[in-house]
Amino acid sequence: MDATRQQADFDALIASDGRVEPRDWMPEGYRKTLIRQIAQHAHSEIIGMQPEGNWITRAPSLRRKAILLAKVQDEAGHGLYLYSAAETLGMSREEMLDLLHAGRQRYSSIFNYPTPTWADVAAIGWLVDGAAITNQVPLTRCSYGPYARAMIRICKEESFHQRQGFESLMQLSNGTPEQHEMAQDAINRWWWPSLMMFGPPDDDSPNSAQSTAWGIKRFSNDELRQRFVDICVPQAETLGLTLPDPDLVWNAERGHYDYGVIDWTEFQQVLKGNGPCNRQRIATRRRAHDDGAWVREAAAAYAAKQQAATVTEAA
Amino acid sequence: MSTALTPLWEVFVRPARGTNHVHVGSLHAADATLALQNARDLYTRRNEGVSIWVVRSADITASSPEEKDSFFEPSADKPYRHPTFYTIPEGVEHL
Amino acid sequence: MTQSSAPASAEVAGYAIRLGDDALILSHRLSEWSAHAPQIEEDIALANIALDLLGQARSLLTYGGSFSGRSEDDLAYLREERQFTNLQLAELENGTFAVTMVRQLLFSCYQHELYRDLESSRDAQLAAIAAKAVKEVAYHVEHASTWILRLGDGTELSHDRTQAALEGVWPYSHEMFADDELARRIADLGVGPLPSGLRPAWLGTVQGILTEATLTLPDDDWKPTGGRAGLHTEGFGYLLAEMQHLHRSHPGARW
Numbered sequence: 001m002d003a004t005r006q007q008a009d010f011d012a013l014i015a016s017d018g019r020v021e022p023r024d025w026m027p028e029g030y031r032k033t034l035i036r037q038i039a040q041h042a043h044s045e046i047i048g049m050q051p052e053g054n055w056i057t058r059a060p061s062l063r064r065k066a067i068l069l070a071k072v073q074d075e076a077g078h079g080l081y082l083y084s085a086a087e088t089l090g091m092s093r094e095e096m097l098d099l100l101h102a103g104r105q106r107y108s109s110i111f112n113y114p115t116p117t118w119a120d121v122a123a124i125g126w127l128v129d130g131a132a133i134t135n136q137v138p139l140t141r142c143s144y145g146p147y148a149r150a151m152i153r154i155c156k157e158e159s160f161h162q163r164q165g166f167e168s169l170m171q172l173s174n175g176t177p178e179q180h181e182m183a184q185d186a187i188n189r190w191w192w193p194s195l196m197m198f199g200p201p202d203d204d205s206p207n208s209a210q211s212t213a214w215g216i217k218r219f220s221n222d223e224l225r226q227r228f229v230d231i232c233v234p235q236a237e238t239l240g241l242t243l244p245d246p247d248l249v250w251n252a253e254r255g256h257y258d259y260g261v262i263d264w265t266e267f268q269q270v271l272k273g274n275g276p277c278n279r280q281r282i283a284t285r286r287r288a289h290d291d292g293a294w295v296r297e298a299a300a301a302y303a304a305k306q307q308a309a310t311v312t313e314a315a
Numbered sequence: 316m317s318t319a320l321t322p323l324w325e326v327f328v329r330p331a332r333g334t335n336h337v338h339v340g341s342l343h344a345a346d347a348t349l350a351l352q353n354a355r356d357l358y359t360r361r362n363e364g365v366s367i368w369v370v371r372s373a374d375i376t377a378s379s380p381e382e383k384d385s386f387f388e389p390s391a392d393k394p395y396r397h398p399t400f401y402t403i404p405e406g407v408e409h410l
Numbered sequence: 411m412t413q414s415s416a417p418a419s420a421e422v423a424g425y426a427i428r429l430g431d432d433a434l435i436l437s438h439r440l441s442e443w444s445a446h447a448p449q450i451e452e453d454i455a456l457a458n459i460a461l462d463l464l465g466q467a468r469s470l471l472t473y474g475g476s477f478s479g480r481s482e483d484d485l486a487y488l489r490e491e492r493q494f495t496n497l498q499l500a501e502l503e504n505g506t507f508a509v510t511m512v513r514q515l516l517f518s519c520y521q522h523e524l525y526r527d528l529e530s531s532r533d534a535q536l537a538a539i540a541a542k543a544v545k546e547v548a549y550h551v552e553h554a555s556t557w558i559l560r561l562g563d564g565t566e567l568s569h570d571r572t573q574a575a576l577e578g579v580w581p582y583s584h585e586m587f588a589d590d591e592l593a594r595r596i597a598d599l600g601v602g603p604l605p606s607g608l609r610p611a612w613l614g615t616v617q618g619i620l621t622e623a624t625l626t627l628p629d630d631d632w633k634p635t636g637g638r639a640g641l642h643t644e645g646f647g648y649l650l651a652e653m654q655h656l657h658r659s660h661p662g663a664r665w
Contacts, residue, residue, distance in 0.1 A: 053444040060657040061665045073457035084341040292448025298564025299345035353451040
């Protein structure tokens with residue numbers, strides 16, 4: 001089959017909103033973009049275990065401890081579903097982890113912020129998971145089959161995550177004055193970084209057009225960001241907490257909330273590696289990987305011995 | 316660390332009696348016992364399955380008539396078209 | 411957690427609490443592995459075991475605590491070191507993955523024998539808790555055995571590390587089978603098994619796995635004990651400090 005025919009078939013598949021599957025011919029750019037995006041998503045889940053896992057051993061009730069343990073466990077699972085999807089495109093998990101450890105593949109910059117208080121865990125549940133869901137639901141219709149299917153599985157499990165964060169914040173906001181203050185302080189620190197999760201403004205986003213043409217991206221950064229703001233404002237009112245943006249106001253003409261200017265220099269700094277926790281997150285990840293090498297090697301050695309024994313038996 | 320150290324396995328789960336096993340994804344494990352153990356934790360945490368199969372990806376022979384691949388490619392019988400899943404002999408570079 | 415009835419006596423309550431303490435403290439240790447396990451699949455597996463144990467702890471502590479009007483959180487967060495009655499084995503630090511797996515093997519095999527017996531307890535609540543737990547623990551035994559085989563019979567390094575782990579943890583296994591006054595009373599009541607009675611079956615299972623894993627049973631006279639009487643290792647205070655700090659900082663607050 002010649003190249004023009006392959007491209008034409010691929011284009012027709014995309015145009016008809018079909019799904020590209022692992023054995024289909026695909027443009028190299030499509031494959032590379034997807035590997036980068038899926039790997040980044042997978043790494044985010046794994047790295048995300050750290051800021052939240054930070055409070056498991058100090059969870060203030062057994063119920064909250066169980067909920068948090070289950071949530072962090074889900075995140076590990078989501079990472080694995082995503083690595084699995086990325087591997088169908090020709091990069092092994094080992095390679096992806098090596099690139100992550102070397103700083104050549106990224107993860108969501110939101111996880112470079114610290115969780116200094118218990119309320120941060122609740123804020124992450126409400127805002128960060130909320131933003132992730134806003135991003136993820138459209139991805140369930142992404143053109144690449146394995147990625148779309150992983151996203152469907154993830155979205156099904158995700159709803160409990162955001163609900164538990166919201167519920168925890170409600171409890172804190174309506175609790176003691178100290179708890180309320182803890183919750184408000186956490187919101188003050190997580191609101192703006194959550195908005196940055198949607199990526200740079202549309203006119204600053206060079207890859208967006210191609211990703212949209214390929215059916216990878218279904219909505220623009222600004223569209224999703226606006227959707228998120230519109231959802232959060234009434235929720236904040238229910239929580240009895242204030243979003244730290246004096247310019248947040250309903251615009252009847254647009255039918256959306258207007259919001260203040262985002263400080264993109266902070267985003268750039270965190271992206272460059274100068275956020276509060278970048279180095280710590282990677283160091284922790286690498287240490288777990290390096291410290292675990294002897295265990296993985298033991299499992300491989302045992303497997304090899306068993307296989308050799310089977311061969312000898314058969315002989 | 317080479318791929319051979321922890322090979323890739325495909326996971327199939329039968330969600331309930333009376334239904335078929337369905338492909339749900341993949342995972343890495345050194346052997347079948349670990350693969351099954353990991354699959355249980357990863358894919359049936361919410362009691363989504365009564366039976367799990369794990370198969371080494373390399374052991375799967377595939378054909379996908381609707382997918383637009385070339386039947387003349389050497390990789391035509393593997394589940395994925397990219398080179399990661401074939402064991403490369405030690406010392407062979409640039410593959 | 412709704413309970414149909416409270417324990418019939420302070421003894422039964424105390425027994426439920428000691429079993430709950432075992433599960434609570436070991437669950438806590440396992441949860442420390444989050445984001446640090448040797449591979450992501452193990453992060454999930456260890457969290458799974460930690461969650462199962464936490465669930466057992468919550469059921470047992472809620473039941474035991476109801477006798478004296480204390481909730482699961484009252485027991486977990488407001489008791490001090492000398493009031494916890496868990497085995498010292500449960501509170502041992504995680505150490506390497508080998509230490510964690512050895513601890514898990516020894517403890518889960520014990521829990522399996524214990525819960526199997528408890529399924530026919532005269533106390534209906536304990537029997538119900540045991541019926542659910544025994545299935546979970548069967549999996550914990552399988553998981554730990556799978557790893558002990560691979561670590562013991564894997565590489566020379568993994569073998570040495572696991573043998574060393576076994577030497578370190580083994581002495582703490584004896585406490586699981588020590589009969590104290592409460593244990594004897596509970597056995598007389600038909601509420602639970604005599605701990606010493608569980609050892610033969612336990613040893614058979616454990617020995618089988620260790621032998622297959624090319625590991626040697628330690629030859630050691632030392633039998634540390636005291637957990638059931640509220641005497642714990644020095645590390646235990648640090649565990650409680652971390653676990654209880656936030657809860658205690660906000661007296662009366664709800665989460």
